Amino acid sequence: MAGVAFAASASDVSQGVIDQVVFTQYGSASSSPELMRRLVTPLNAWRLQQHAASAGTAIVDQAIDLTRERFALYVPPQAPPDGYALLVFVPPWNEARVPGEWTSILDRHGMIFVTAANIGNDTSLLDRRDPVALLAAVNVMARYRVNPQRVYIGGFSGGSRVALRLALGYPDLFHGALLEAGSDPVGRAVPLPPQALLEQFQTGTRIVYFTGQQDPARMDVDRQSRHSLHDWCIDDVDLRTIPATGHDLAGATALDRALTSLETHHPPDAxxxxxxxxxxxxxxxxxxxxxxxxxxxxxxxxxxxxxxxxxxxxxxxxxxxxxxxxxxxxxxxxxxx
Known part of the structure; x- marks a missing residue:
């Protein structure tokens, strides 16, 4: 994406679990006009602009004050030769925490994990969850040497639904989505982006659904979501189940297999x-x-x-x-x- 820095900053950046992180960089990806262009249907975006104009109010460019935001990171001790992978994780809860069981798997995949506080299911999509997740990606990519082809968005439950929305709207940033126990049909619940972005999503984004075998309601929605992707010419998809698991966060083994699948891209049949x-x-x-x-x-x-x-x-x-x-x-x- 234009305006996003991918190079590392200083070589002595922190590693391991890092809590209470404050970021400072903004980018065009998280601006209100760009969020509306990519994530809102054109008529709804137009009506929002009409309403703001009639009320004599301006739509703020950046809805998030980064000085008030806190993030949690996990950075593996060894960076891969071509740069770290990055997983931006959207939770359904409001605390920023790194799942302890996941760190050894993140090490194996050379993958940085970042999440944020106060972006749970009870917070606004367009005003909080979407821009905060995007700002997490922008800032980690500025601070660490991240391979831009290995940048992914993921989430659990309601956060997974946000991840699908962001993957579809930002295929020039996220090259895959890890959807655990939460999804929606694309083209209705999740608006389609402009044509150029959808075409990039069709050819360059990998989607992995993975849901507990004992979570039949979410498994059924996953199937509906998968079917909708096929209707919109998106077939680089893996639909997985986690054995003997309900509506719970995946353990290390399931995460390892899902991440391996996430990084196994299959180009479409032309x-x-x-x-x-x-x-x-x-x-x-x-x-x-x-x-x-x-x-x-x-x-x-x-x-x-x-x-x-x-x-x-x-x-x-x-x-x-x-x-x-x-x-x-x-x-x-x-x-x-």
Whole structure:
């Protein structure tokens, strides 16, 4: 990503478990405009901007004050020759802690682990969980010698759902997602990013689901999420179960196998990918045409309903045409009283 420093800083940076870490660097990735462009459907982003303009308020560029944030790190004692791997971990809880059982596995994979305080399930996505996770990546990559091709996002339970969202929106930063016991269908619950980012995700991102065998509700959602990825031409996916485990954080053996899978990238079949993309493009054109037709016959209610449906399904793929249609609908709508 532009503006992210990948080089190491001083050679005497700390190793092992490091608590109460304060970071200082910001980046464009965590800015509010970039978060909205990548993680919010175009119509919802447009409406947020319209609302702010009508209220006479400005959307802040960076929602996070890093002086108030605390992070926890684990840095293996031996850096791989090509640089560390990095796993940014989004938890469902609010404390920043490194799972003790995981450190030997992180050593084996030459992988730095970073997490943050106060980004649990009870906190805001766009205002906290998303930007804090991104800032964790930016700062670790500035402080340590990290291989940019081995940067991953992961999480547990509700944090895993955030990880999927960030992986999809930031495939130029994260090259894989480790989803433990939490996921969502892509294209509805998780908005699609702009076309260039989705295409990068389709070809360069590895997704590993791993959920306890005794957690059937999450296993079922994983299957639905996996199916949705296939619908959007994403097939570099591994769906794993953890034996004799419920809705619990993975142990060392399961983590080791999942990380090995995460770093085993399988390029897509070019012919199948081209055919899949062409099918999506055709369906998008048809959906846009349906809105255009309703607008042409001045059926504003139908046009608005169909446009909202299009925005939810296709997200960033439909921009900027979806936003242009929304503006036309706003002009065509009768004045409210």
């Amino acid at each position: 012919n199948r990918l081209d055919a899949c993309r062409a099918q999506i493009a055709s369906e998008l054109e048809q959906a846009l045409g349906t809105v255009e037709a309703a607008l042409a016959r001045n059926d504003i209610a139908t046009a608005q309903r169909d446009l909202d449906e299009l925005d939810q399904r296709f997200g960033g793929l439909a921009a900027p045409r979806s936003v242009e249609l929304a503006a036309r609908l706003l002009q065509a709508a009768p004045p409210s009283h």
